[in-house]
Amino acid sequence: MSNPSTGLEKKWLVFYTKSRAEKKTLASLQKFGFEAWLPMHKVIRQWSDRKKKLEVPLFNSYIFVYEVESKIHDILKIPGIAWNIRHNGRPAVLHANEKATIERFITTGLTLKIQAAEALTSGQAVQVMDGPLKGQVGKVTTRYNETKFYVAIESLGQLVMVSINHNLLKPL
Numbered sequence: 001m002s003n004p005s006t007g008l009e010k011k012w013l014v015f016y017t018k019s020r021a022e023k024k025t026l027a028s029l030q031k032f033g034f035e036a037w038l039p040m041h042k043v044i045r046q047w048s049d050r051k052k053k054l055e056v057p058l059f060n061s062y063i064f065v066y067e068v069e070s071k072i073h074d075i076l077k078i079p080g081i082a083w084n085i086r087h088n089g090r091p092a093v094l095h096a097n098e099k100a101t102i103e104r105f106i107t108t109g110l111t112l113k114i115q116a117a118e119a120l121t122s123g124q125a126v127q128v129m130d131g132p133l134k135g136q137v138g139k140v141t142t143r144y145n146e147t148k149f150y151v152a153i154e155s156l157g158q159l160v161m162v163s164i165n166h167n168l169l170k171p172l
Contacts, residue, residue, distance in 0.1 A: 012094035014085040025080030035066040125172040
């Protein structure tokens with residue numbers, strides 16, 4: 001493992017793709033030898049004459065590349081990549097615990113609603129006490145019904161909103 005302060009440590013860097021080009025961009029990244037991840041989830045789309053189950057990107061126009069920061073310039077040359085997401089003047093990084101949480105969301109089939117962070121209002125801070133999200137901290141954004149709440153867990157300048165039973169939440 002290399003020294004993290006030198007920028008030679010591989011990280012899950014965050015990139016923005018051209019609109020509706022996530023799958024093609026993933027293929028291009030892999031073709032050029034980059035390890036990339038495009039989290040996908042299944043949704044049911046309703047048309048006037050039928051319903052169809054589709055697999056779509058969890059975060060529209062976001063893709064993750066496992067690489068060192070010095071390769072960002074090379075990644076930006078890949079067809080479909082629009083720009084590198086930055087946070088506080090540095091390249092945004094998907095941390096291991098955030099990636100694991102996203103993977104759990106996808107594999108557990110929790111009801112997901114993705115929304116840009118700036119579109120939400122602040123609420124009560126809570127910690128998930130049990131289940132696949134145990135230990136995650138988020139904010140209650142709205143009440144779903146008598147016993148469930150939408151809890152927003154911030155990651156990458158996006159909020160993942162999950163409907164969670166109130167019995168699993170501990171106010172902080």
